[in-house]
Amino acid sequence: MGDLHELLPLLMKGTLVTVEIAVSAILLAIVMAGMATVLRASTWRILRWTANAYVEVFRGTSLLVQLFWLFFVLPLPPFNLELTPLTVAIVGLGLHYGAYGSEILRGALRSVPGGQYEAALALNMPASTRMRRIVLPQAMINALPPATNLMIELLKGTSLVSLITLSDLTFRARQLDEATFKTAEIFALTLLIYFVMAQIVVTIMRHFERRVSHGITQRMAK
Template identity: 50%
Template sequence: MPAPLDLVPLLLEGAVITIEVMAASAALALIISFIAGLSRLSKWAWVRWATNVYVEVFRGSSLLVQMFWFFYVPPILFEVNSMPPFLAALLAIGLNYGAYGSEIVRSSILSVPKGQTEASVALNFTPFQRLRLVILPQAFMMMLPSFGNLLIELLKSTSLVSLITLADLTFQANVLNNTTWRTAEIFTLLLVMYFAIAYPMLLLVRWYERRATAGRWR
């Protein structure tokens, strides 16, 4: 039985927050993915070491704990006002998924045949030109499917922000459930709305992947 329409407006308010958190966190995670991924291939040992510490810490600990840390700990350590929930969620999710994304970037770059690099060296390309014109365009094709999966996982992780008082989709569903007790209707609608957000993104990633690789194997 479809969820009554009177439940939809409040859930849509939460959906807007969910999409905002997802978009901001995904942008931050993408930037960090490339910075950390390239840093892990740096010729300087201290850069590789520092990046590996960041990656292992954020991949090896709970996202929920990281979110609580950003929300509760800085005011205690630095004697400042509490961090806004949106900013705490942005930092936790962006840094966490940036750590996972860095491995996608690193492994994709390493998957580019060495002959491509050797050919660009023979053409007297600078290191930056080799990276921008030869290596990254090929590596990016390999990154797309994994980044698409990571984006969907990131969207699902935004449900945790309700635990730091951010009024996202899950938070609004809990509020409705506590006041109306229409549990089956509310959480069925919640599932549908998360899917409605995720599926178009998945289709977009697949479309872009097909477009970016069109004619590559011809």
């Protein structure tokens, strides 16, 4: 394992695990953010309280402690629920960043001018149509830039899963460092891989943002 060309394939194995966790956690975070935002606007107090409690607990506590709690505490009585390390990583990251995503989405919805709601009501649009055609498209434009930052934070947060025995990119880098003592080379490569993955996320989200903006512009032109 003396040469860098021998180290890179091993880091790539960890990168694949990191990508799997990040993509799955992002999808879960999107679902949780949407659900929490809807429930926080509910007319039922118990649903609002539950959604607010979820957001505040996961925003107000450490991600690392949350992962440890899911990994070490859930298997104990009275829970007796044992999850695989991969499941813990995806659920922990998804729930944590989904709470932040709910705040982003709620702020984006509130940023839509009140006149848009009033115009839709004047046109006698049903609530579902009003939300789908008027509110959400405009809110998406405001939500996408902070959502991109949140996805990058989630990607970087995957490095913590190495502490619950997952062989992700950070775990592999530490293994190689202990085996070869090529600390500078290994962690320089690790930084570069994280940077490239983050830039891929940025590129995809900017493309999506342009598509959304273009679609709204065409709709307004009609």
